[in-house]
Amino acid sequence: MxxxxxxxxxxxxxxxxxxxxxxxxxxxxxxxxxxxxxxxxxxxxxxxxxxxxxxxxxxxxxxxxxxxxxxxxxxxxxxxxxxxxxxxxxVSVPSSSARQLRRERRRARRAARTAQRDDARIRRRDSGSLSRA
Incomplete structure (x- = not known):
């Protein structure tokens, strides 16, 4: 054996x-x-x-x-x-749902701020022109 x-x-x-x-x-x-x-x-x-x-x-x-x-x-x-x-x-675990929700909210806020900034930039650029056609 x-x-x-x-x-x-x-x-x-x-x-x-x-x-x-x-x-x-x-x-x-x-x-x-x-x-x-x-x-x-x-x-x-x-x-x-x-x-x-x-x-x-x-x-x-x-x-x-x-x-x-x-x-x-x-x-x-x-x-x-x-x-x-x-x-x-x-004890916070990396895969905790609360952390993921915070991450998603942060991304959404960041995207909203970026969109707001872009809108303000476009408005400033458009308001500078003398004539509107």
Whole structure:
């Protein structure tokens, strides 16, 4: 049997998206943990209700409270992300659509100015003649 090259178990590939900033990642992990606990709590409340346990009512009430806290934690991720972007700026990628729009607007303004200048030049040239035929 000829010598075969051993394949690597995995190949490192560059990440498609940049890593989340630390404060945003912390908020996201917190939100995921709170969400998972809320789902578990809701499941326990449902099962207690089916079983007719005395624990059903307190669990339902706490599940409602946990849902409010979960919503707050998800909003916290969004707010933290917005604040981080405002303070540190968004990384601009050369292919970003905003940059292309700015480039197109700049070209249009430049073309309009050139046309205006040419019109003014033609008018000055025409106004200098003494007779109009």
């Amino acid at each position: 000829p010598y075969q090259q051993h394949r690597q178990l995995w190949v490192d590939e560059p990440a498609i998206r940049r890593r989340m900033p630390d404060p945003v990642r912390r908020a996201a992990v917190r939100a995921v943990l709170i969400m998972s606990l809320t789902v578990i709590q809701a499941m326990v409340a449902f099962l207690c209700t089916l079983a007719g346990s005395w624990l059903a009512f307190p669990m339902v009430l706490s599940s409602v409270g946990s849902t409010v806290v979960t919503t707050w934690s998800v909003l916290d991720v969004w707010v933290t992300r917005q604040v981080w972007n405002q303070r540190n700026g968004v």
